[in-house]
Amino acid sequence: MSDFEILIDAAHARGLRVILDLVPNHTSDQHPWFLEARASRDNPKREWYIWRDPAPDGGPPNNWLSKFGGIAWTYDDHTGQYYLHSFLPQQPDLNWRNPEVREAIFDVMRFWFQKGVDGFRVDVADHLLKDPLLRDNPPNPAWHEDMDPVARFVEVYNKSFVDNHRAAQWLRAVADEYPDRVLIGEMYLPIPELVTYYGTPEAPEFHIPYNFALIESPWTPEAVRCAVDQFEARVPPWAWPNWVLGNHDRHRVATRVGPDQARVAMMLLLTLRGTPTIYYGDEIGMTNVPIPPEHVHDPVEKNMPGRGLGRDPERTPMQWNSSPNAGFCPPGVTPWLPLAEDFAECNVDVQRQEPTSMLSLTRALIRLRRASPALSLGSYRPYEAPQGLFAYHRQDDGERYLVALNFTAQPVAWELPPAWRGAQPVLSTHMDEPAAIRAGTLHLRPNEGIIVRG
Numbered sequence: 319m320s321d322f323e324i325l326i327d328a329a330h331a332r333g334l335r336v337i338l339d340l341v342p343n344h345t346s347d348q349h350p351w352f353l354e355a356r357a358s359r360d361n362p363k364r365e366w367y368i369w370r371d372p373a374p375d376g377g378p379p380n381n382w383l384s385k386f387g388g389i390a391w392t393y394d395d396h397t398g399q400y401y402l403h404s405f406l407p408q409q410p411d412l413n414w415r416n417p418e419v420r421e422a423i424f425d426v427m428r429f430w431f432q433k434g435v436d437g438f439r440v441d442v443a444d445h446l447l448k449d450p451l452l453r454d455n456p457p458n459p460a461w462h463e464d465m466d467p468v469a470r471f472v473e474v475y476n477k478s479f480v481d482n483h484r485a486a487q488w489l490r491a492v493a494d495e496y497p498d499r500v501l502i503g504e505m506y507l508p509i510p511e512l513v514t515y516y517g518t519p520e521a522p523e524f525h526i527p528y529n530f531a532l533i534e535s536p537w538t539p540e541a542v543r544c545a546v547d548q549f550e551a552r553v554p555p556w557a558w559p560n561w562v563l564g565n566h567d568r569h570r571v572a573t574r575v576g577p578d579q580a581r582v583a584m585m586l587l588l589t590l591r592g593t594p595t596i597y598y599g600d601e602i603g604m605t606n607v608p609i610p611p612e613h614v615h616d617p618v619e620k621n622m623p624g625r626g627l628g629r630d631p632e633r634t635p636m637q638w639n640s641s642p643n644a645g646f647c648p649p650g651v652t653p654w655l656p657l658a659e660d661f662a663e664c665n666v667d668v669q670r671q672e673p674t675s676m677l678s679l680t681r682a683l684i685r686l687r688r689a690s691p692a693l694s695l696g697s698y699r700p701y702e703a704p705q706g707l708f709a710y711h712r713q714d715d716g717e718r719y720l721v722a723l724n725f726t727a728q729p730v731a732w733e734l735p736p737a738w739r740g741a742q743p744v745l746s747t748h749m750d751e752p753a754a755i756r757a758g759t760l761h762l763r764p765n766e767g768i769i770v771r772g
Contacts, residue, residue, distance in 0.1 A: 326434045335436035344409040368402040387621030414446045437500035444505035446485035449475035486523035502526040516557040537575045539708035559592030573606040578765035581747040585767035588683040591698040603676040606631035639667040674749035692717040718772040724762040741770040
């Protein structure tokens with residue numbers, strides 16, 4: 319705890335905020351609460367978790383599936399009932415319909431807020447309040463054998479159940495007891511449903527319901543523009559957008575789109591309207607690392623091997639320098655997951671010295687964004703552009719920027735709108751002389767993104 323207090327003070331002294339991960343949906347099966355709950359049916363903590371008698375055939379109470387494979391219920395021999403776990407059997411779900419549970423979690427939040435924490439990223443925030451009748455989920459008519467087994471049923475009753483918004487409002491009310499705090503909700507939902515988790519001005523929910531549209535969209539200018547325009551159209555006028563390019567559950571950006579397009583993707587992320595989220599290592603272009611079977615740790619891969627659902631490849635050690643273990647842990651220590659083979663070349667120390675590196679590009683984009691009201695706070699407007707190009711402008715009062723992103727490995731020429739023909743190039747993803755503007759036409763090189771100032 320003293321280390322954490324030092325961290326908070328040192329971060330705040332540098333103008334940095336510290337956000338913690340809050341996991342209110344479940345605990346460990348070794349947590350004192352659950353040890354009490356499974357001790358007997360009449361234990362005071364019994365109703366802190368979700369227990370049910372077996373179905374008439376002796377099986378689980380319903381057809382809900384665990385995200386990590388298999389049924390979402392485990393039978394407890396000692397008390398003769400099943401308990402619910404949306405994830406591993408070692409992660410029993412808390413009963414959020416019990417006010418004692420809610421108050422216990424709120425006390426956890428207040429403890430960390432009082433320590434100076436600036437906010438929480440709320441894990442699986444759309445799972446907290448399930449259907450009280452525990453009804454079976456309906457079959458998914460689109461499911462086939464090659465899909466994630468969890469998708470066999472449409473998660474109607476165990477995920478984003480209609481009154482789960484009450485849980486989001488309760489969490490927000492606690493955050494609002496403290497000034498200048500942020501609440502971020504993690505949920506994989508389609509945009510029309512996701513934006514409902516902003517709540518309303520009278521009943522606010524998450525400041526930022528994580529928007530994973532860039533992770534889940536095909537990497538084409540048409541699909542990306544469609545995702546951006548759809549989100550922009552649906553974000554409430556009083557709310558603030560956000561964008562996530564990579565995370566711990568999906569393949570790395572440079573693996574999904576290739577190293578050249580990863581630079582274009584970073585320019586997209588840091589010039590769209592809204593709060594950007596960068597996954598560690600993407601700022602240096604880290605890629606997925608092949609994980610031999612004997613080194614697999616992710617329970618998804620262990621429980622459903624061979625389906626390509628394992629998340630270990632994008633969770634390998636951060637590559638800080640060229641020393642053994644890439645500076646992630648001391649020499650002689652075996653890290654949790656193997657290192658990328660290219661860590662001696664692809665690391666922070668090396669890229670710090672290279673003016674055209676991915677790290678240098680990321681830093682240049684962040685500097686420009688911070689210095690520019692148009693890029694940090696301004697409006698967004700897309701343009702019709704040639705095939706292979708996604709273009710839009712950002713504007714705030716008298717300042718404006720045009721962003722043009724070439725999603726192809728071919729050069730693209732674009733005759734600029736009249737209002738932009740006198741614009742000046744500011745920054746290219748190539749980190750050299752920006753693309754040329756000649757006679758009112760912008761010439762983009764293969765895999766190039768460009769920012770121009772109007």
